[in-house]
Amino acid sequence: MTTKPLDDDRVEGMIAHLLRAGVVIAALVVIGGAVAYLGQHPRAHVDYRTFHSEPDNLKTVHTIIPTAFSGDPRGVMQLGLLLLIATPIARVIFSAVAFVIEGDRMYVGFTLLVLAVLLYSLFGSFLIA
Amino acid sequence: MNVLEFTFLVWAGALVAGFLGSLTGLGGGVVLVPLLTIFFHVDLRYAIGASLVSVIATSSGSAAAYVKEGFSNIRIGMFLEIATTLGALFGAYLTAKVPGNAIAIIFGTVLMYSAYVSRRTRPRTDIEQPPDRLATKLKMNGAFPDTSGIRTYNVYHVPAGFGVMWVAGTLSGLLGIGSGALKVVAMDQAMKIPFKVSTTTSNFMIGVTAAASAGVYLSRGYIDPSLAMPVMIGVLIGSLMGTRVLVKTQTKSLRLVFSVVIVLLGVEMMFKGLTGGF
Numbered sequence: 002m003t004t005k006p007l008d009d010d011r012v013e014g015m016i017a018h019l020l021r022a023g024v025v026i027a028a029l030v031v032i033g034g035a036v037a038y039l040g041q042h043p044r045a046h047v048d049y050r051t052f053h054s055e056p057d058n059l060k061t062v063h064t065i066i067p068t069a070f071s072g073d074p075r076g077v078m079q080l081g082l083l084l085l086i087a088t089p090i091a092r093v094i095f096s097a098v099a100f101v102i103e104g105d106r107m108y109v110g111f112t113l114l115v116l117a118v119l120l121y122s123l124f125g126s127f128l129i130a
Numbered sequence: 131m132n133v134l135e136f137t138f139l140v141w142a143g144a145l146v147a148g149f150l151g152s153l154t155g156l157g158g159g160v161v162l163v164p165l166l167t168i169f170f171h172v173d174l175r176y177a178i179g180a181s182l183v184s185v186i187a188t189s190s191g192s193a194a195a196y197v198k199e200g201f202s203n204i205r206i207g208m209f210l211e212i213a214t215t216l217g218a219l220f221g222a223y224l225t226a227k228v229p230g231n232a233i234a235i236i237f238g239t240v241l242m243y244s245a246y247v248s249r250r251t252r253p254r255t256d257i258e259q260p261p262d263r264l265a266t267k268l269k270m271n272g273a274f275p276d277t278s279g280i281r282t283y284n285v286y287h288v289p290a291g292f293g294v295m296w297v298a299g300t301l302s303g304l305l306g307i308g309s310g311a312l313k314v315v316a317m318d319q320a321m322k323i324p325f326k327v328s329t330t331t332s333n334f335m336i337g338v339t340a341a342a343s344a345g346v347y348l349s350r351g352y353i354d355p356s357l358a359m360p361v362m363i364g365v366l367i368g369s370l371m372g373t374r375v376l377v378k379t380q381t382k383s384l385r386l387v388f389s390v391v392i393v394l395l396g397v398e399m400m401f402k403g404l405t406g407g408f
Contacts, residue, residue: 013202017193031363034359038359044132050172054351054352056351059355118215122346124345
């Protein structure tokens with residue numbers, strides 16, 4: 002039993018365009034934040050030698066979004082990175098829909114399992130991080 | 131260094147890494163962490179966080195180019211992503227438990243291994259075997275366009291491939307890399323999937339795998355936007371340039387040079403790890 006390469010290819014083609022659009026949007030948001038960030042303190046001293054962990058408002062989905070919309074340049078860049086992290090998740094959701102349409106229940110199950118791991122990492126891992 | 135100088139230099143370094151990585155097919159992500167820690171004196175955790183973000187960017191950004199060729203197998207990819215995402219989650223948790231020096235030593239080993247894998251010629255004897263029962267049940271056997279029309283293939287040793295994929299995911303989450311070399315080994319060597327199908331399916335899996343550890347990194351505060359910004363933009367532009375240029379005549383010697391660079395960075399990471407530099 003072989004899979005139907007042509008149908009899968011069409012779905013994959015749509016997914017690929019979705020991914021590329023996601024990356025472009027994410028990059029534009031990051032660049033927008035970067036322009037504001039570099040204009041703000043261009044001569045400030047940088048030091049990444051020691052790890053301090055990021056402030057709480059840049060660590061979780063529900064704090065990054067309001068920080069970005071308050072106009073904080075680092076918050077805007079972090080929102081762009083969050084959009085970037087979301088692109089593979091969108092791909093998995095899209096694949097799940099495609100398997101539902103194909104009526105492949107086994108692969109709907111596998112895809113939802115992968116999705117659960119991804120959503121746990123993004124929304125649940127701060128509970129025990 | 132001030133913000134402007136630092137951002138520009140990191141961006142330029144990431145651009146070169148992304149360019150060489152995609153041109154040679156060795157991946158740029160693997161040299162980012164050594165670049166940031168050794169040359170820019172960035173803390174290992176910040177470096178791993180920035181590297182992981184750029185891995186997602188290149189994987190998602192180059193997907194369109196790969197799909198056009200019609201080689202990737204979405205079912206194989208999705209099934210094995212169960213292993214890689216669970217591994218990535220585990221690896222991301224390990225980064226907080228494993229001391230930095232040990233991570234550096236593991237990193238050095240992985241760098242040298244990926245350089246070795248890329249240099250090795252693959253002697254593969256494709257003996258016709260009956261289809262594997264598990265692979266058939268999982269609908270993994272597929273077909274892809276070849277010079278002589280559509281070529282079908284069968285998949286074997288699913289549990290072994292799944293196991294190697296779990297390790298690849300763990301290393302991805304622990305080191306902030308794509309683990310592309312190991313993913314290809316799992317599919318090409320263990321599961322006997324044709325090389326072209328293995329590499330393109332691996333590229334798709336890299337982004338999903340990295341996203342599984344990215345959430346953990348984010349909540350741990352490993353992802354610093356001011357550092358990840360020039361790394362992500364640099365690698366993205368560099369790797370897009372690399373796929374466009376395709377200097378066929380120079381690629382072979384360039385591959386050798388880049389492999390040597392990877393080995394040297396691996397030695398340096400190991401040395402610094404063994405002498406307590408992290």
